[in-house]
Amino acid sequence: MRVDGWLRFVLWPGILGLFLFFLMVASVTVGGTEIDARNVWGIILQRLGIGGISSAGDPASETIIMEIRFPRTLLAALVGASLAVAGAVYQAILRNPLADPYILGVSSGAALGAVLAILTGWGTSYFGNWTLPIYAFVFACIALLIVLRLARAGSRTDMGTIILSGVVVQAFFGALLTFAISLSNEQLQRIQFWLMGGGFSLRGWDHVGVLVPFLAIGLLVIVWHSRELNLFFLGERHAGHLGVSVGRMRVLLLVTASLVTGAAVSVSGTIGFVGLVIPHVMRMLFGPDHRLLVPVSALAGAMFLVGSDMLSRVVLAPRELPVGVITAFVGAPFFGWLLRKNSGSQGG
Numbered sequence: 001m002r003v004d005g006w007l008r009f010v011l012w013p014g015i016l017g018l019f020l021f022f023l024m025v026a027s028v029t030v031g032g033t034e035i036d037a038r039n040v041w042g043i044i045l046q047r048l049g050i051g052g053i054s055s056a057g058d059p060a061s062e063t064i065i066m067e068i069r070f071p072r073t074l075l076a077a078l079v080g081a082s083l084a085v086a087g088a089v090y091q092a093i094l095r096n097p098l099a100d101p102y103i104l105g106v107s108s109g110a111a112l113g114a115v116l117a118i119l120t121g122w123g124t125s126y127f128g129n130w131t132l133p134i135y136a137f138v139f140a141c142i143a144l145l146i147v148l149r150l151a152r153a154g155s156r157t158d159m160g161t162i163i164l165s166g167v168v169v170q171a172f173f174g175a176l177l178t179f180a181i182s183l184s185n186e187q188l189q190r191i192q193f194w195l196m197g198g199g200f201s202l203r204g205w206d207h208v209g210v211l212v213p214f215l216a217i218g219l220l221v222i223v224w225h226s227r228e229l230n231l232f233f234l235g236e237r238h239a240g241h242l243g244v245s246v247g248r249m250r251v252l253l254l255v256t257a258s259l260v261t262g263a264a265v266s267v268s269g270t271i272g273f274v275g276l277v278i279p280h281v282m283r284m285l286f287g288p289d290h291r292l293l294v295p296v297s298a299l300a301g302a303m304f305l306v307g308s309d310m311l312s313r314v315v316l317a318p319r320e321l322p323v324g325v326i327t328a329f330v331g332a333p334f335f336g337w338l339l340r341k342n343s344g345s346q347g348g
Contacts, residue, residue, distance in 0.1 A: 008292050009075035014256050016299035023303055028065060028308045032318055035061050044070065050062035071208050072200045073092040076309040076323075077265065077302035078211050079200075080274055082218070082264035084301025087275020088282075088294055089222055089257040092229045093250055100275030101140075101261040105169030107272065109143025110258075112173050115180050129210050137262035143169050155317055195269055200309055201320060207267045214263035221256045225249065229290040235306050238340055271324045273331020274301055280338065321342060323324065 028044075029037050043065045087100040113135035117123070124131045150165035159207045181191055222229070228249050231239035240246045261275075278301045279293065285290050308326040313319055 008286070008289075010091060012286065012292070013295045013299060016296055016303070020299055020303050022066050022307070023306050023310075024073050024077060025282075027076070027306050028069045030242070030310050030313055031064070031239050033061075033064055033067055035065065038063060045275050054303075058157065067204065069260050071205045072203055073199050073306060073309070075208050076305045078208065078215055079264045079268045079271065080278075080301040080303070080305025081170065082211070082215050082260045082297040082301075083271065083274040083279040084115070084297040084304070085215075085219060085222060085294055086261045086264075087255040087301075088279035088290065089229065090275065091279055092233045092256075092272035092290060093253055094122075094162055095235065097280055098163060098276065098335070099166075100273065100279075101161070101257075101265075101271035102270065103163060103170070103335070104147055104166035104272075105143045106140045106147075106171035106258055107172060107265050107270045108170045110140040110262040111195060111270045112177050112180065113137070113139030113262070114266045115177060115195075115217055119180060119183070119193065130205075131211055133263040136266040139173075140258040140262040140265070141255060142176070143173060144254060154171050180214060190341045194199065200268060200323065203267065211263050212259055218256050218260035219298065223291075225253060226290040226294055229253065233288055243338050269324065271305070271327055273327050273335065274305060277334050278304055278339075 013029060024036065025040060025044075029035060029040050043062050047066060083101060086106075090101065090104060090106075090113075090255065101110075113302055114132045116139075117132050117135040123134070127134055147162065147165045147169050148188040150168060151162040177195065228244050231242055231244055232250070232253075235248050236250075239249075279297045282297045282300055284292055286296055303329070305323065308323050308330075311326050312321040312323050315326075
């Protein structure tokens with residue numbers, strides 16, 4: 001492999017991974033109880049069996065780090081990676097830089113499924129902790145199917161109207177969400193905070209355990225088919241001429257992205273714009289090759305959401321902002337700029 005290949009496929013993900021590691025350590029130190037970074041390192045290293053500072057004299061600090069802050073930070077990283085990777089897939093398959101799980105209404109569909117699971121409890125005895133992700137995945141796929149059907153023009157999908165279709169589906173599922181919530185007052189406040197992108201408070205290792213298999217399977221499938229994503233980004237006709245089974249591969253990758261999105265939404269709520277901003281920025285920095293774009297988007301998405309979660313805890317401390325508020329402050333102006341840029345490039 002040439003030097004430039006080494007830099008692109010190994011060094012840059014390695015650098016981003018290193019930044020993510022230090023950002024996660026910084027995030028673990030932030031909270032209502034002051035614990036300095038030295039003790040944080042010591043506790044984490046000791047739990048990993050590497051050594052570190054003994055925490056036997058301060059069991060409270062160890063509990064705060066390992067049972068509250070560390071799983072919360074790890075979950076933020078996993079959700080950020082999930083949404084960013086899903087956004088990269090949607091943008092490639094649909095050939096639209098404005099596509100992401102939130103804007104397409106997929107996140108709203110996943111949220112509706114998760115809320116129905118919370119309110120009804122159907123299937124909990126069979127699926128246990130997997131109930132919310134399963135419901136979220138099913139309804140995310142339903143939302144995506146409706147979007148694609150609305151954007152269908154004859155035998156082809158009209159890429160120019162797919163965002164408008166997403167807006168329609170998002171509004172429709174939002175109305176269904178409001179209706180579902182109005183039927184029950186018992187968990188109203190918790191569900192509303194969650195729907196605003198409430199994020200990762202009161203989340204623990206069980207939520208991490210739920211999300212990890214979905215993200216691992218999704219990443220494996222998406223990375224394995226990164227060549228096909230490159231061809232889709234050039235156009236479906238081009239991909240078909242080069243031997244890609246366009247229909248089958250489109251369904252596989254869109255369902256995989258919806259699976260990852262549904263699992264992420266089920267543990268974090270609807271956090272918008274991660275899947276829009278991160279893949280687009282990474283594409284500007286590293287190019288459209290999905291062999292590199294997918295891993296760097298996953299790492300950058302993890303960094304973005306870990307940083308947003310950290311800000312949500314310090315901006316109005318001791319109160320917490322919903323993480324979705326932080327991501328919207330960044331993502332909404334970026335979406336506006338991207339919309340103007342694309343409308344200008346297409347002659348208005």
